[in-house]
Amino acid sequence: MLRLEGVSHAYEARPVLRDVTLDLAEHRIGVIGANGSGKSTLARTLNGLVVPDAGRVTLGEWDTRRHAKHIRRRVGFVFSDAANQIIMPTVAEDVEIGLRSRRLGREETARRVDALLERYGLAGHRDHPGHLLSGGQKQLLALASVLATEPEILVCDEPTTLLDLRNTRMVHRVLDTLEQQVVLFTHDLDLLGAFDRVLVVDDGRIVFDGLPADAVDHYTGLMDDRLMDDR
């Protein structure tokens, strides 16, 4: 289980996370919050992309400060802009690169790559350049590439932000079917209906932690108050 204890972080003098303590045990956890609220930094602390200035993030006995490599093998990460996540020139090669360190052998690697491409509807694009795929296909490729390494937990940082409704639903459907625990950071409140737990982040703090409908109510109320204050 991912655990955050007293996590604080700042970029230069600007605090972005303030004393966050959480246990992330549920199968489907959503995280919502305004731009600049600290969501992305919080997401990045979960697999050690950001090591907090204070406090610690652990997965079992591992700490992201000392065992980031081990944690990253178990916690996959999907970015909002899938184009930046595509590393290799072609679709199949991009899925395969994450498997190289596993030393599975050519046949097993090829078998896993083919199975993932088939599962995510990318088999027909096997040898196509990844950067020429549509937005939705790029995000599916990013998901397939991360899932190739069979992480136990998947952290998604606004994976549907750049997608149209059809592609958003396609990615949502894929996330829905995953066996892995999913921690989804999103602005898309519709995706959270069936989630087990939703957190609201504001100004670097967790200001609400509960069921999806209540969290969305809290968040929309918060945003309405902000709009009133701005007038």
Next chain:
Amino acid sequence: MNTLGLYIPGEGPMYRLSAGTKLAGLLAVCVAVIVLAHPWVSLGLLAGAVLLYPAVGLPFGRVLGVLRGLWPFLLAIGLFQAVFGDPLTAVRLCSQLLGLVVLANAVTLTTRVREMLDLFERLARPLARFGVSPERVALVLALTIRSIPMVAAAWRAAVEGYRARGLSGRPYLLVTPLIVQLFRMAEATGEALVARGIDEDGHA
């Protein structure tokens, strides 16, 4: 659009050759035409390279794509040689350059990047004793190939932003947004590599 000359799936005879054989063959042809240095040899190379495309099932349009990218250089070299040297040298150099690039393009079109990287990884293995990681060499090459369309996209975005604001005649204004965009892309790619656990110990 595929301006990279990346792999085109196929089953022709060139696909069955290993990456090493194709690159060794290309190297041998390069050395031969440069050593022989004769206009007819260079023209023969160009004709052979062009005819190779239909012979191995590659689209002929790819030859034209190479020509589209090279014509300013061919024009400059040809004019320079014709004016300051002799016309036969101009013909030899232009046909030699075009023939070799068309041939090299045929190699990349029929070879998966993965095979090419495996080859470079094997070739770089002796460097491991000097502290060079062969896997990292292969990864750097892969990222270099991957970054070409990223740089092109950043350039297009900068030009579109420039035009959208009604600017013209001051192309130096493109430099800052282009560099900022490239830094962002480089940072995001680095973050993606780390997030996917690639190259954490210098190994892909």
